Amino acid sequence: METTIYYFTGTGNSLKIAKDLCENITNCRLIRICKRNMNINEVTSERIGFVFPVYYRGLPKMVANFIKNLDVNLGKYFFAVANFGSYAALTFEQIDILLRSKGKSLSANFSVEMPGNMWFMYYPHPKEDFINRMNNQSRITINIARMINNNYENNIPVIKNRYKEEKMYEDFNPNNIDENFWVSEKCIGCGICSNVCPAENIEIIEAKPSWEHRCEQCLACIHLCPQTAIEFKKDSINKERYKNIFVKTKDLF
Ligand SMILES: Cc1cc2nc3c(=O)[nH]c(=O)nc-3n(C[C@H](O)[C@H](O)[C@H](O)COP(=O)(O)O)c2cc1C
Numbered sequence: 103m104e105t106t107i108y109y110f111t112g113t114g115n116s117l118k119i120a121k122d123l124c125e126n127i128t129n130c131r132l133i134r135i136c137k138r139n140m141n142i143n144e145v146t147s148e149r150i151g152f153v154f155p156v157y158y159r160g161l162p163k164m165v166a167n168f169i170k171n172l173d174v175n176l177g178k179y180f181f182a183v184a185n186f187g188s189y190a191a192l193t194f195e196q197i198d199i200l201l202r203s204k205g206k207s208l209s210a211n212f213s214v215e216m217p218g219n220m221w222f223m224y225y226p227h228p229k230e231d232f233i234n235r236m237n238n239q240s241r242i243t244i245n246i247a248r249m250i251n252n253n254y255e256n257n258i259p260v261i262k263n264r265y266k267e268e269k270m271y272e273d274f275n276p277n278n279i280d281e282n283f284w285v286s287e288k289c290i291g292c293g294i295c296s297n298v299c300p301a302e303n304i305e306i307i308e309a310k311p312s313w314e315h316r317c318e319q320c321l322a323c324i325h326l327c328p329q330t331a332i333e334f335k336k337d338s339i340n341k342e343r344y345k346n347i348f349v350k351t352k353d354l355f
């Protein structure tokens with residue numbers, strides 16, 4: 103059985119998980135969910151996976167739109183692997199609803215705890231947890247791959263505090279959030295922010311980034327700037343940046 107994994111990533115956690123899965127699933131290929139690939143709308147594999155970070159308790163908007171557009175007629179087994187700072191919240195149910203509207207359903211869901219990358223707005227857990235989560239991720243992912251190879255099925259977990267979680271996701275409107283990004287004099291106009299943006303939302307104008315209000319809020323630009331020149335309001339000043347240590351910046355281009 104051929105497997106295709108569609109993944110969305112900002113700072114590399116989802117890419118690392120998707121790569122580990124693919125290496126341990128027989129006959130597997132990886133496709134990034136990003137602006138350039140939004141017109142891939144036909145599934146050719148029988149086994150289909152989605153790997154993504156949780157945003158505001160739900161799916162990144164680009165992931166939801168990608169699945170909405172996908173023709174899944176040939177798919178027989180669908181799995182979702184969420185990664186997050188706290189939990190998968192609404193994401194599995196959201197994917198299941200999208201698949202059901204096409205006559206399919208989510209066969210299996212899996213969760214991987216990762217370092218939260220929104221820490222300049224809130225700091226979700228102690229730093230030692232970052233290290234533990236990094237160290238545990240491969241082992242957990244290889245175990246998930248084994249279950250996928252066996253077409254393991256499970257039920258979607260019950261969502262606690264549904265009202266609160268749905269309210270939070272309703273407030274997630276990322277497109278114009280980029281009005282809060284600004285660039286300091288440390289910027290050398292290298293263009294890495296533009297290259298890593300999955301939404302192709304950053305143009306380099308007169309050697310400085312300019313955000314075009316199609317932001318997905320993945321935070322790749324701010325975290326991956328090698329000069330730490332990009333800031334979010336005043337919240338990020340003098341705060342450490344985050345990138346998955348097992349992923350190279352150019353793997354995110
Ligand atoms: C805009 C945004 C919203 C987030 N919201 C949540 C959330 O609601 N719950 C959670 O557990 N983690 C949340 N996170 C943390 C990410 O899901 C987590 O760090 C993930 O591993 C990042 O994956 P990536 O490196 O592939 O981008 C959020 C991160 C961002 C950037």
